[in-house]
Amino acid sequence: MSKKIRIILAEDEPALAQIIKESLETRNFEVILCKDGEEAFDAFKNEKIELVVLDVMMPKKDGFSVAKDIRKLDNKIPIVFLTAKSQTQDVVDGFNFGGNDYLKKPFSMEELIVRIHSLLGRKINLKNDENILIGNYVFNLTKQTLHCSEAIISLTHREAVLLDLLSENKNKIVNRSLILNKIWGNDDFFTGRSMDVFITKLRKKLSLDPNIQIINVRGQGCKLIC
Structure with missing residues (x-):
């Protein structure tokens, strides 16, 4: 079996977080699930990971703040934002705070997986919609x-x-x-x-x-x- 890709998923909606986690785990990801921004930043400091997925609106520390703190320690690790916000300025803010990609809710798991692999420089074969x-x-x-x-x-x-x-x-x-x-x-x-x-x-x-x-x-x- 190929080596699992270790990522942090920070999402404060329990049902959505579990769906994303289980979906990623079926695609050879090892997911460290965090329920708020502080927990996500602590996990980042203590775990060896390859990518971070952050919900923007979270308790204790929002996703933009977490990304800003991560960038003080690591300016290369890919960061993907998940958000229900749709304003252009929010997208701009996401990239300004160090994000590499930005996914608006609702999104498909296939889209998230493709974007993650793209950021990691890996190819993935997805089945056609057949x-x-x-x-x-x-x-x-x-x-x-x-x-x-x-x-x-x-x-x-x-x-x-x-x-x-x-x-x-x-x-x-x-x-x-x-x-x-x-x-x-x-x-x-x-x-x-x-x-x-x-x-x-x-x-x-x-x-x-x-x-x-x-x-x-x-x-x-x-x-x-x-």
């Missing part, structure tokens, strides 16, 4: 949706990545350890239990087509049959 047929369903990884007849079913990012991996190996056993390491980052007991929960959720979302099954193969892994 539809994949799974039985009577049409699966779109980019949009994280399943269509069946008139039904449109939304998937979480991790559900979509898991289904994509299973569909790439349709009717073949996918090793359990491979799934856990690729999507969760390790294959310990707790991530194994989490994977079982996600498999159960996918079974329910695919239940409109009785010919589709996700089966567990004891001691090996699981298989998408359709």
